[in-house]
Amino acid sequence: MIEEAGIRFLLTGSSSRKLKRSHTSLMAGRARTRRLLPFVSVELERFELQRALCFGTLPPVYLASEPVEELGAYVGTYLREEVQAEALSRKIENFSRFLLQAALRSGEVLNFEAVGRDAQVPARLVHRCS
Secondary structure (H helix, E strand, C coil), X not given: CHHHHCCCCCCCCCCHHHHHHCCHHHHCCXXXXXXXXXXXXHHCCCCCHHHHHHHCCCHHHHCCCCHHHHHHHHHHHXXXXXXXXXXXXXXXXXXXXXXXXXHHCCCCCCCHHHHHHHHCCCHHHHHHHC
């Protein structure tokens, strides 16, 4: 359809691993990657710094009337579909605790022992994930 009818397609998704396993190599030279990123302040009619700092600027979360619930659903979907389904983590509960501890320590010097202790996983696993 691309070659014969000149039809253009827009394929969206967040799992590049799934695309790489499929037949995307058949589209060499015809495929372009575009990234849809979180909002920047100038894109928003009314930018709220506190809201952006607390919840980020992913469009469905930032615009939600209940951003805590929306962010929880987003993280749950990410853990289930991107991490567990792709077998990136055998024990999703451990990874979830690690992710929370890593987020709480964002911007700090990483102490593998402390993160491991608080996430209830061995420090060597924290080191491997960093």
